Amino acid sequence: MASHHHRLHFSQLLFISSFLFFGLYVCFLPSPVAAQCKNPPVIFNFGDSNSDTGGLFAGLGFPVDLPNGRAFFGRSTGRLSDGRLLIDFLCQSLNASLLSPYLDSLSESKFNNGANFAVVGSSTLPKYVPFSLNIQVMQFLHFKARTLELVTAGSGNFIDDEGFRNALYMTDIGQNDLADSFSKNLTYIEVIKRIPSVISEIKNAVKTLYDHGGRKFWIHNTGPLGCLPQKLSLIQLLQKKDLDTYGCISSYNAAVRLFNEALLHLCQKMKSELKDATIVHVDIFSIKYDLIANSTKYGFSNPLMACCGFGGPPYNYNIQVTCGHQGCPVCAEGSKSISWDGIHYTEAANAMIASKVLSMAYSTPRTPFDFFCRS
Numbered sequence: 001m002a003s004h005h006h007r008l009h010f011s012q013l014l015f016i017s018s019f020l021f022f023g024l025y026v027c028f029l030p031s032p033v034a035a036q037c038k039n040p041p042v043i044f045n046f047g048d049s050n051s052d053t054g055g056l057f058a059g060l061g062f063p064v065d066l067p068n069g070r071a072f073f074g075r076s077t078g079r080l081s082d083g084r085l086l087i088d089f090l091c092q093s094l095n096a097s098l099l100s101p102y103l104d105s106l107s108e109s110k111f112n113n114g115a116n117f118a119v120v121g122s123s124t125l126p127k128y129v130p131f132s133l134n135i136q137v138m139q140f141l142h143f144k145a146r147t148l149e150l151v152t153a154g155s156g157n158f159i160d161d162e163g164f165r166n167a168l169y170m171t172d173i174g175q176n177d178l179a180d181s182f183s184k185n186l187t188y189i190e191v192i193k194r195i196p197s198v199i200s201e202i203k204n205a206v207k208t209l210y211d212h213g214g215r216k217f218w219i220h221n222t223g224p225l226g227c228l229p230q231k232l233s234l235i236q237l238l239q240k241k242d243l244d245t246y247g248c249i250s251s252y253n254a255a256v257r258l259f260n261e262a263l264l265h266l267c268q269k270m271k272s273e274l275k276d277a278t279i280v281h282v283d284i285f286s287i288k289y290d291l292i293a294n295s296t297k298y299g300f301s302n303p304l305m306a307c308c309g310f311g312g313p314p315y316n317y318n319i320q321v322t323c324g325h326q327g328c329p330v331c332a333e334g335s336k337s338i339s340w341d342g343i344h345y346t347e348a349a350n351a352m353i354a355s356k357v358l359s360m361a362y363s364t365p366r367t368p369f370d371f372f373c374r375s
């Protein structure tokens with residue numbers, strides 16, 4: 001068995017090194033790591049645009065046009081990226097199919113592999129507006145009740161009780177709570193005062209899922225908001241001089257760090273309170289900040305400049321002419337960019353982020369991802 005492990009490890013390394021030198025070709029590789037599960041788990045995801053696989057499109061009819069999707073799907077799927085998102089790579093690494101948005105009434109999967117409740121723009125608060133985390137969880141509860149009714153009625157291939165119990169429940173939310181506070185011109189102190197109520201919403205969500213039988217949780221923290229070209233271009237207008245060594249907005253990232261510390265603390269607390277639960281916290285911030293700070297090492301250039309955007313250096317972002325709008329320029333090689341549209345990451349960056357997530361180095365507690373395979 002040791003040799004088997006060794007082989008896997010080696011091919012992972014091989015992927016990473018070939019990625020470093022031939023970053024351009026990453027879009028032709030199926031996944032940064034081999035599929036790990038013989039039987040993939042059912043997966044449910046809750047969150048915002050970082051993990052929305054088409055929910056905004058399906059739920060509100062909001063158009064998301066090409067060049068979104070150009071590097072992998074060859075068409076727009078509603079994902080805000082040129083290709084796959086981190087969650088797509090994570091699904092693939094479990095040998096699971098990509099998740100359909102819950103609101104996609106024409107889903108081919110019929111949701112027998114799970115569902116994605118994440119929608120672009122979602123935050124935890126306010127609590128009762130579409131599609132806050134609370135509403136996403138209520139949608140899940142409806143989905144679960146209805147699915148089990150159908151199972152009881154014997155009508156076809158739906159997730160059963162065991163499927164829900166052994167499912168992987170993922171969340172990636174909080175970024176918009178912080179971003180919205182800053183864009184409302186709240187002071188730093190006012191922004192960080194809101195953090196406990198955001199954390200409390202995430203706690204409610206996990207607790208509710210647990211009370212309904214969920215036991216396996218995978219929780220992403222929030223990335224470096226202050227390094228997003230969108231934020232940088234807007235703050236430039238305000239003539240703020242608040243940039244760190246890498247050119248990111250210090251106060252934004254400081255607030256994110258405080259949020260992330262509180263989230264880690266919450267995860268550890270819940271792990272001792274919720275019997276039999278596995279709760280893994282993943283430090284997305286460190287992965288993305290490293291990618292930006294050391295971009296050259298990873299084969300990327302201009303880490304603070306959007307590939308798809310308008311206005312040229314330093315950020316190539318203009319809020320009037322954003323990616324997907326007619327006439328918005330797009331760079332030739334998305335595989336060299338970290339930022340796709342000024343807010344979201346490229347497929348190439350997401351592939352690199354996924355390989356770091358799967359390395360376990362950023363997980364607390366360190367948990368191999370194949371832990372989530374269905375036995």
Ligand SMILES: *[C@@H]1O[C@H](CO)[C@@H](O)[C@H](O)[C@H]1NC(C)=O
Nearest residue numbers: 034035036037038039094095
């Ligand atoms: C992944 O799933 C496919 C199709 O269900 C299966 O043939 C394959 O053996 C699985 N991979 C692993 C590593 O188990």
Ligand SMILES: *[C@@H]1O[C@H](CO)[C@@H](O)[C@H](O)[C@H]1NC(C)=O
Nearest residue numbers: 182183184185186237238239
């Ligand atoms: C925030 O402040 C800037 C500059 O003073 C102003 O242009 C903008 O309209 C303000 N935004 C809000 C939401 O109040």
Ligand SMILES: *[C@@H]1O[C@H](CO)[C@@H](O)[C@H](O)[C@H]1NC(C)=O
Nearest residue numbers: 286289290291292293294297
């Ligand atoms: C950049 O890479 C170096 C060397 O691997 C590492 O020590 C450092 O922490 C990285 N920077 C950031 C901001 O992650």
